Amino acid sequence: MTLRDICALVEGVPVSGQSRLDDIVEFAFASDLMSDVLTIKRDQFLLITGLANLQSIRTAEMSDAPYILLCRGKEVTKEMLDLANEDDVLIIKSKFSMFRCAGILFGAGVKPVY
Amino acid sequence: MQFEYKVEGGDFTQAGHASSQIKKSLKQLGVDSSVIKRVVVALYEAEVNIVAHAYRGVIYADIESTGIKLTLEDEGPGIPDVEQAMRKGFSTASHAVREMGFGAGMGLPNISENADNLSIETVVGKGTTLRIEIKF
Numbered sequence: 406m407t408l409r410d411i412c413a414l415v416e417g418v419p420v421s422g423q424s425r426l427d428d429i430v431e432f433a434f435a436s437d438l439m440s441d442v443l444t445i446k447r448d449q450f451l452l453i454t455g456l457a458n459l460q461s462i463r464t465a466e467m468s469d470a471p472y473i474l475l476c477r478g479k480e481v482t483k484e485m486l487d488l489a490n491e492d493d494v495l496i497i498k499s500k501f502s503m504f505r506c507a508g509i510l511f512g513a514g515v516k517p518v519y
Numbered sequence: 520m521q522f523e524y525k526v527e528g529g530d531f532t533q534a535g536h537a538s539s540q541i542k543k544s545l546k547q548l549g550v551d552s553s554v555i556k557r558v559v560v561a562l563y564e565a566e567v568n569i570v571a572h573a574y575r576g577v578i579y580a581d582i583e584s585t586g587i588k589l590t591l592e593d594e595g596p597g598i599p600d601v602e603q604a605m606r607k608g609f610s611t612a613s614h615a616v617r618e619m620g621f622g623a624g625m626g627l628p629n630i631s632e633n634a635d636n637l638s639i640e641t642v643v644g645k646g647t648t649l650r651i652e653i654k655f
């Protein structure tokens with residue numbers, strides 16, 4: 406599924422890395438624990454998280470998974486935007502909870518990593 | 520090629536800077552992307568451990584045609600029981616560290632899994648040195 410479709414499903418707003426909206430992801434993983442995310446061997450998955458700080462962006466960068474769905478309307482700071490744009494990481498903001506985002510995307514066929 | 524980076528304990532805004540720079544260099548050298556991911560995941564976890572658990576540290580990276588050697592030397596409390604620290608789920612991370620998205624007790628086991636060689640030297644009350652080797 407394209408990130409553009411994902412964005413529409415969660416009624417999200419892309420705030421950085423918009424050039425990646427036509428990229429396709431098959432898998433997603435939802436977590437607020439970055440060390441957990443960093444154990445994933447796969448790359449190019451969507452990170453669904455409520456963690457709004459520089460480390461979620463760094464984790465996406467190190468994981469070769471430059472797609473973040475930030476739930477619950479968490480604020481994206483100027484520092485986060487600068488880093489995300491520098492690393493070309495797409496951040497989509499959604500007002501929905503992590504549970505709701507994950508449920509919608511799972512129902513739409515995005516696959517779980519485990 | 521050799522690189523050196525300073526790391527400040529507690530400074531989460533800089534955590535990941537060294538890993539990001541190394542990632543760019545390895546990409547330029549045309550190293551296989553799955554190997555790059557193993558290197559930067561291990562380095563990032565080790566870098567965050569200095570920020571989260573130590574006072575300050577230095578990262579040395581030595582890139583050769585056959586692989587990379589990373590040395591992370593920190594001044595800090597040291598690790599009293601390395602075997603325990605290596606266990607999945609063991610963590611002494613503070614509340615502040617957990618709020619940054621860390622403290623699951625998965626870092627050291629994950630470094631070990633990604634490294635071809637890992638050694639940990641530590642002196643309680645002085646600091647810790649991690650040596651990570653990954654072949655290309």
Ligand SMILES: Nc1ncnc2c1ncn2[C@@H]1O[C@H](COP(=O)(O)OP(=O)(O)OP(=O)(O)O)[C@@H](O)[C@H]1O
Nearest residue numbers: 440568572604610611612621622623624625626627
């Ligand atoms: N450089 C260090 N200096 C002092 N103690 C350390 C250092 N690195 C790790 N430790 C100790 O080992 C424990 C386990 O480390 P590990 O990286 O596996 O987990 P964590 O850092 O607590 O959480 P996570 O890495 O999952 O975010 C830490 O909680 C800490 O007690």
Ligand SMILES: [Mg+2]
Nearest residue numbers: 564568626627
């Ligand atoms: Mg750790």
